[in-house]
Structure formats: C-alpha cells, structure tokens
Amino acid sequence: MDLTPSPEMLAFRAEVERFLADHAAEYAEGQPKDPRAWQGLLIEHGYAARTIPKEYGGYGAEPDILKSRMIAEAFIAANAPRGMAGQGISMLVPTLLEVGSEEQKKRWIGPTLRGEILWCQGYSEPGSGSDLASLSTKAVEDGDDFLISGQKIWTSTAHLAQMMFCLVRTEPDAAKHEGISYILFPMDTPGIEVRPLKTMTGQAEFNEVFFTDVRVPQSAVVGGRGRGWFVANTTLKHERGMLGDPNATEARLNSLIELMKAEQIGGERIIDNPIFRDRLMQLQGRVFAMKFNGLRLLTSQITGEPALLAALVVKLQGCELNHQIAALAIDALGELGILYHDGPHLRARGSWQRSYMFDLGLIIGGGTAQIQKNIISERGLGLPREPSVAKA
Amino acid sequence: MRFALSEDQKMLQESLARTLADASPLERVRRFANDPEDTAADLWAALSDFGLPGIAVSEDHGGLGLTMLEAALASEALGAAVAPVAFLGVVLAPLALRLGGSAAQQDEWLPKLASGEVTAAVAIGEAVAGARDGAGVTAKGGKLSGKAMFVPGGMTAGLILVADAGGGLHLVRGDAPGLSRSPMPNIDETRRLAELTFEGTPAEPLGNAPELAGRLRDAAWVLIAADTLGACQTMLDKAVAYAKERRQFGRVIGSYQAVKHLCAEMAADLEPARALVWYAAYAFDTAPAEAPLMAAHAKALTSEIGRFIARTSTEVHGGIGITDLLGLHFWFKRVGLNRQLLGGPEKVREIAARLQGLAA
Secondary structure, three states, rough: EEOOOOHHHHHHHHHHHHHHHOOHHHHEEEEEHHHHHHHHHHHHHOOOOOOOOHHHHHOOOOHHHHHHHHHHHHHHHOOOOOOOOHHHHHHHHHHHHHHHHHHHHHHHHHHHOOOOOOOEEOOOOOEOOHHHHHHHOEEEEOEEEEEEEEEEEEOOOOOOOOOEEEEOOOOOOOOOHHOOOEEEOOOOOOEHHHHHOOOOOOOOOOOEEEEEEEEEHHHHOOOEEEEOHHHHHHHHHHHHOOOOOOOHHHHHHHOEEEEEHHEEEEEEEHOOHHHHHHHHHHHHHHHHHHHHHHHHHHHHHHOOOOOHHHHHHHHHHHHHHHHHHHHHHHHHHHHHHOOOOOOHHHHHHHHHHHHHHHHHHHHHHOOHHHHHHHHHHHHHHOOOOOOOOOOO | EOOOHHHHHHHHHHHHHHHHHOOOOOOHHHHHHHHOOOOOOOOHHHHHHHHHHHOOOHHHHOOOOOOOHHHHHHHHHHOOOOOOOHHHHHHHHHHHHHOOHHHHHHHHHHHHHHHOOOOOOEEOHHHHHOOOOEEEEEEEEOOEEEEEEEEEEEOOOOEEEEEEOOOOEEEEEEOOOEEEEEEEEOOOOOOOOOEEEEEEEEEEEEOOOHHHHHHHHHHHHHHHHHHHHHHHHHHHHHHHHHHHOEEEEEEEHOHHHHHHHHHHHHHHHHHHHHHHHHHHHHHHHOOOOHHHHHHHHHHHHHHHHHHHHEEEEEEHHHHHHHHHOOOHHHHHHHHHHHOOOOHHHHHHHHHHHOOOOOOO
C-alpha cells in the first residue's frame, strides 16, 4: 500500500496545472466561455478524449489511469471545466471503438468528440425498464431500410440532440436477447416526435420519444443485426461507472458541512446541534469508505487484481449516499428546507431540494437499487437467480 | 500509487487464518467460553510459534517489526475466527514502549512481549470513553490508586498499561502489590474483561504522555474496527452458504429476493468499510494528520454495519441462527462488544467532529 505519487506523476500534475493557469482567461466558475473552443483545446492537449486514437479525432495517448486521475484532480482544484461528457462521448464513442465499423468510427467519433454532434440514448421503454431486453420498439425491413415504430422514455437530451443511438427489435421471432439491433439515426428524420417529460422536480430533465415509420438505412446498425443487446452491454458498463462517483459525493458532503456551519436556527448554528452533527458524521464515515473503495477500484484497474464486490456496490451505495446527503441538508435547513423555485429566503437556488428529488430518480435509473442487489448477490456472492415464472 | 494488500500481507493473513483454524476451531472456542479456568494457553502457544505476539515489536527486540496495517489484518483474522485472544495489548504495549518508554523499559519488556512469555493489557477505557461507576485512576509519587474497568485480558496480563485521570500513562507489573483483579462477566464469551483496583500500586510513568494517549486510542480503534470487519465477513459468508443450501417451498432460500437482497445489503455495507479500515491502518503509520479522524470513522462505521450484519446474518439463518448449537452467536456477541468497547459509535463520532473543529 503506497499512496505517495511518483515524481513522474507530480511532474505531470504540474504540467496540467500550468496549462490551467495559462488558459485561466478562457473559463470562469467551472464553465468555459466558448464550450467548443475549450473542448478543442482540451483534446489538443490530451485533457479530453485522451485515449481515443488520433485518426478518429482524439489525442491518442496510451491509457494511464493515474494520469487521468491527476488531470481530474487538477481540474477540480482549479474549478476548471472538464471536457464534454454527454452520452455520445461517454457511451456511444467507447461502444463504436469496440464494435463499430471503420466507416462508423470515422464518420461519428470525431464530430462527437468536438461537440458538433450531440447524442441521446434510446433504450428504456414504458413497458421495458429493468427488463430492458423485453423492449418492443420494432424495426421492420423495407428494402435497404428499416421502418421504426414504437416509443422510448427517459431520453434525457432528446430535445437537444441531433442523433440517437437506439435499441430496436429487428428479429421479432428470435429469443428476446437475440432479436435486438443497435442503430444510429438523426433526430430530424420524419416520423420522430419528442415530448418533454416533466418530473417531480418541476423540470423536464427527460423526454419521451415517439416513432412512426421512421425510415433508417440498415447500414446504420452497429455491431451486426440481432447483436444489439451485446453491443448495448458494452455501453451500460460505461454508464454504471458514471453513477455514484465518490469524488462528486465528497464534494457534496463538503458543501453540506459549509451549509451547516453557515446557517443558524434561533441563533444556534446547525453544526452545533448534536443530532444534526451526528447525522453528518455518520454520512462522513460512509463517504470516506466509498472514497477509499474508489481507490481500491482504481488500483484494481491498474493492476488487474480483482475487486468484484467493491465494484458492484458503487452504484447502489453512491446514489443512496447522495440522496441521504441531500436529505440531511433539507432537514438541517428546517422550514427553509421546504422553500423552492424562487424567493429571497431560498438557499443555494433550491439545489438541495432539487437534488433530494432528482437523486431519488438516480437510485431508480441506470439499474434500480433492487436490480443492483440482484447483481451483487448473483455475480458477487454466487446466489442463484430467481426462477422465472412458468408461462401461463 | 497502490491501494491494495501486498502479497506478503495477504500471505500473513491467510497463514494466520490457517493457524487459527487448526488451533482455535469452534469447538475450542466453545470450551473456552464454558470454562472460566480455561486460559486458552494452547492457542497462545500456537500463536507464539506463529510470531503474533511480536507483530508490533521491532526486530531489534525480537519481534516482526510490522506496521499497523499488518496488525489490523491480524486483528481481522482473529475476529473472523472469534479467537479467544486479547489482541489490543499485543499491539498497544509495544507501541507505548516505543513512543514513551525508556531504553531500560524497552529492553526489559519488549523481548518478553515478542516471545509471548508476558502478555500485556491496556487500561485506557476511562480516558477514551469516560469513567463509569466511580472508576478512574490517580497517580501520586509513583503509585496508582483507583480502578479501571473493561480491561480486555486484564485478568491474566503480566504487564498492564494504565491511563490516569490526568492524561498520564503508566506501566504496572502484573505482580505489583496493591493490584487486585476481578472478572467482569460480559456478553462476549470469547473475550474476558477485568476490573482492576489499584491501592497505592507502584507504577513506572511513560514519557510523551499527551501524544501517546492519542496514538493508543487511535491504534485501539483501528484494531477493534478490524476485528469487527473479520467477524462480519464470517457472518456474511455463513449467511450466504446457508442461503445456498437451505431449501423451503421447494427451492433454496437464496433464490428468493427477500433473502438474497439481505445478503447483498450486507456485502454492500461490508466492502466499503474494508477500504476504510485499510486506509485508517495505513494512515496510522504514514499520514499522522489524518489518522485520528480515520481511526474514529473506522471504529464508528464498523460498529454500525456490524450491528446490521450481525442481526441480518442471524435472520437469514432463521430459527437455527439463535441457537447455541450453531454458534453464530459467538460472532454476534463479538461484534456487540466491539461496538461499545472504548466508546460506542455516538461517542466516537462526537470525537470525530471535535477532531475537525466541528464540535466544541
């Protein structure tokens, strides 16, 4: 066990810090002044799209987890905006790199990395949530094309995106996992309707997308017809890693500590109330545990040593912890915790209230807590699957 | 950068687990639990052959000279096996002698501690967690008066490390005049606690007292946390094994989500706690500024997940889980003692808040 950074890593970190200082005029309060120019600059220096091959528009470095971490830490410390991280960059690009055709890689990866094309993900359907492989949006052959009909839901950036990567059923007679294809198409194709989906936060963070005979060439399938489930699993793997990031959770806990030090109720600082303070300390212990669990996973990525359970628990515990941090913030604010939307007494622009509601969605989304427990007990502990109910 | 156990550390833990499986199987633990005269001398002899008593003693004085991380791994193995061993003194006495002992004191005690010839107990409970029922020790003119409670291994120790009410620390010989010991029967039958009474008992003061007291507290918290971690791992393993084998309504109970989700929840609590215990142990030797807070959180968090895992594993076992025949209760009670010893989680978290300037 050794957490001291090597001289090489310290030098690398200094290089990143110098870059951020040299370009400090190009960002403020964590936001770039010109997002696409900033993204281009980051790719050029290897601080975004770092390991994507040069021929596809990336920087072309060898994967180095420690350097990635050094970059992340330096950016957080400087409150500098990271590279773009939409679903196209974090999910479609790795999938194309793994299973896309040469033509698909050349056509889509570069513009996606540069922020010229924004993507949305068409996976969940009203009837297919946890049981995603039961999806029923159909793609019927029509000459060289498919005609797609059906409905997707929880499509977060559908109203902004130019493109969708989507799961559709192309082989209705095949077994459920083997009849799905992964397909790419423009959002302005005739027959697509996007309706905002307003949630309990009061905002429409998601959309529903309806398809009526949407014509898409068969050549837009990624990874082969009927292989969509396996292609999608490459992507889902990337999504699980995004949810429950311990560094983000630690940053949130630190904001909560500041809130509890700053706010007073009846002349008493919230932090001086022993009950709230104890709840804070309980959460802090769990936040530290997840942070060091993350270090263990990082080591495991570098050395290849297995840390299966440590990886499987991250989504479940990380999302739960975020929700509990928001819950304590609201409780600690007392009556101020029920204010929302606007007004002179609202704290932090209502972000704690919004998190409390939105994070409940994250406990459900990306594989519900209950699905996570199935995965932990089956893959991590070797317990048997629930036998399927006999068909009537 | 590497946050994982080394091959040597894994080997140490595995070979200690094998030694314990041979020398301290459940039947042996049960005999110890049922016979107050039994001191598990055979187990101590086997552990002395292994080198465990010298784990924290420098090589110059005949020990293994290992770090807190190895000590925590050993403590975890002892907890996993519910071994009837008072381990705190094994690590804390050499630490106290190293930080606060004179060369003469070190030369006298460390070789005997390393060989296992003398066992040490630590009486710091009042200083860490607060005095109960009039306990507390005062020092005057090289003599101690008063009493110390909840001292693990205190009935048989040949050397006792005592904290006084003024923050000082003292060495007391097991055969010192004016020292009397009485047992404190407790829920955990795998560990014996003593109430020690001092009546003008001669004692040798240790130096460096204020810093030393903090270090001893932090070391104890890490070791107790590791013991709970080991006990919880065994309880989870036993629950999973039972859920795979026990059948009801025509299928193994581990195929029911109601049961498998309990197992998942135990694992989801246990894995991150393991990383925290590792870090707290690592920080003890390498990051002194962080060490007290991490030790406190390790102690408090393992106490909380320990309570959940101890009851949940018992529930997964159903009715057989609460029987003496199965013996799962030895782990349940071990975790229970660890929770309260040297401060329950509420107390420890209050200290954690104070360490960060968040409480007065």
